[in-house]
Amino acid sequence: MAMIFCRECGYKHSDRAKACPKCGYVYEETLTKKANKLVNGKSIVVYLIFCWFLGILGAHRFYAGKNGSGLAMLLMSTVGFILVVPVIISAIWTLVDLIVGICNINTPEKIFVKK
Numbered sequence: 785m786a787m788i789f790c791r792e793c794g795y796k797h798s799d800r801a802k803a804c805p806k807c808g809y810v811y812e813e814t815l816t817k818k819a820n821k822l823v824n825g826k827s828i829v830v831y832l833i834f835c836w837f838l839g840i841l842g843a844h845r846f847y848a849g850k851n852g853s854g855l856a857m858l859l860m861s862t863v864g865f866i867l868v869v870p871v872i873i874s875a876i877w878t879l880v881d882l883i884v885g886i887c888n889i890n891t892p893e894k895i896f897v898k899k
């Protein structure tokens with residue numbers, strides 16, 4: 785256990801404290817810590833990787849527990865491949881999911897389906 789100084793009042797206390805025991809100053813979680821936070825054992829970082837590489841096949845949606853829309857994307861990119869248009873829709877959908885995923889990197893619970 786290491787000792788740190790409060791950023792607000794300078795009080796020396798344990799680094800495990802989430803807030804200063806003297807003045808109550810709450811330490812914000814770092815962005816990396818938030819991004820690594822697991823929801824139902826799933827990570828937003830893994831979600832984004834799936835979205836980037838296999839997004840057009842709906843892989844990230846299956847990962848997030850959204851099986852219905854995942855299957856829709858998979859079908860549009862495979863069966864719909866002959867028609868071209870469904871693939872374009874799936875690609876745009878993937879891009880939207882990627883942007884929404886990045887915007888919610890601090891709030892991954894919004895992305896994953898609750899069990």
Ligand SMILES: [Zn+2]
Nearest residue numbers: 790793804807
């Ligand atoms: Zn303090």
